[in-house]
Amino acid sequence: MPMAAIREISLLKQLENTEHPNIVKLLDVHHQAVSDRDICLSLVFEFIDQDLNSYLERCPPPGLGPDRIRDLMIQMVNGIYFLHSNRIVHRDLKPQNILITGEGILKLADFGLARIYASDMQLTSVVVTLWYRAPEVLLTGQYATAVDMWSCGCIFAELYNRKPLFKGNSEGDQLKKIFDVIGLPDLSEWPEAAVLLWGSFRPTLPPPINHFVTEIDNQAKDLLEKLLIFNPERRISAREALHHGYFRDDLDSIRTSSSLSTSENDSLSDSRSDTPVSN
Structure with missing residues (x-):
């Protein structure tokens, strides 16, 4: 049985009692022996007929409106915060792993790469599709829940551009495209265990982020810049993002429709959830 399947089942079973609105529901696990040595395993999920990638492809010009983008974002951050509060790093967030129901509800899916983390664990660097991969993963440095916030x-x-922001064709090219947007960080922030040297990249003064993401308002721009910070220790956490001014009064409605705000989950501080671990 593939380890990814076992991992996904165990994580979703762990979360099934919560029935969080922004996490896909695992309804049943069916197994059937097909030979003396082989088992056919089927995971039965709630039916959702499109992912975010196809949703954006079907969206007619000029694209999603600002209110719809904000609604999708608060649902996504809400789901990420719930995972992090339960000590789970998704590690593979991308439009193909985010589902959209016919009613417009966003649900995180595909937990084959997700891991429950601890302070002494080692995580592999082969995570997250290249275009959504955080710099610390590309450089094989220290990382934890902050990788989900980069994604x-x-x-x-x-959501604004309807195309990937960083479309690299290799890990080095991906980093170059990242630094073209956010600028090359100071040498003091470069991970000591990085597989590429800081001097391998040309120092750049990046243009404003709205040069790459047009029609973005000031509050959204500020949140985007905080999500795309090179240093994972300074990158905004899911809890902090939910309280960002971009979402204004939306947080109250999320709390009333979500099981996120239990006293047990709220007792987990961000400093604990976002503690980096060595790769």
Whole structure:
């Protein structure tokens, strides 16, 4: 049985009692022996007929309106915060792993790469599709829940542009495209264990982020910039993002429709959830 399948089942079983509105529901696990040595395993999920990638492709010009983008974003950050509060890093957030129901509800899916983390664990660097991969993963440095927030920032930009913000064809090219947008960080922020040297990249003074993401308002721009911070320790957390001014009064409606705000989950501080671990 593939380890990814076992991992996905165990994580979704762990979360099934919460029935969070922004996490896909696992309804049943069916197994059938097809031979003396082989088992056919089927996971039965709630039916959702489109992912965010196809949703954006079907969206007619000029694209999503600002209110719809904000609604999708708060649902995505809400789901990420719930995972992080339960000590789970998704590690593979991309439009193909985000589902949209006919009623417009966003649900995070595909937990084959997700891991429950601890302070002494080692995580592999082969995570997250290249275009949504955080710099610390590309450089094989330290990382934890902040990798999901970077991916969230990439998807945020894509909601406006309807195309990936960083479309690299290799890890080095991906980093170059990232630095063209956010600028090359100071040498002091470069991970000591990085597989590429800081001097491998040309220092750049990046243009304003709205040069790459047009029609973005000031509050959205500020949140996007905080999601796309190179240093994972300074990158905004899911909890902080939910309280960002971009969402204004939307947080109250999320709390009333979500099981996120339990005393147990709220007792988990961001400093604990976002503690980096060595790769």
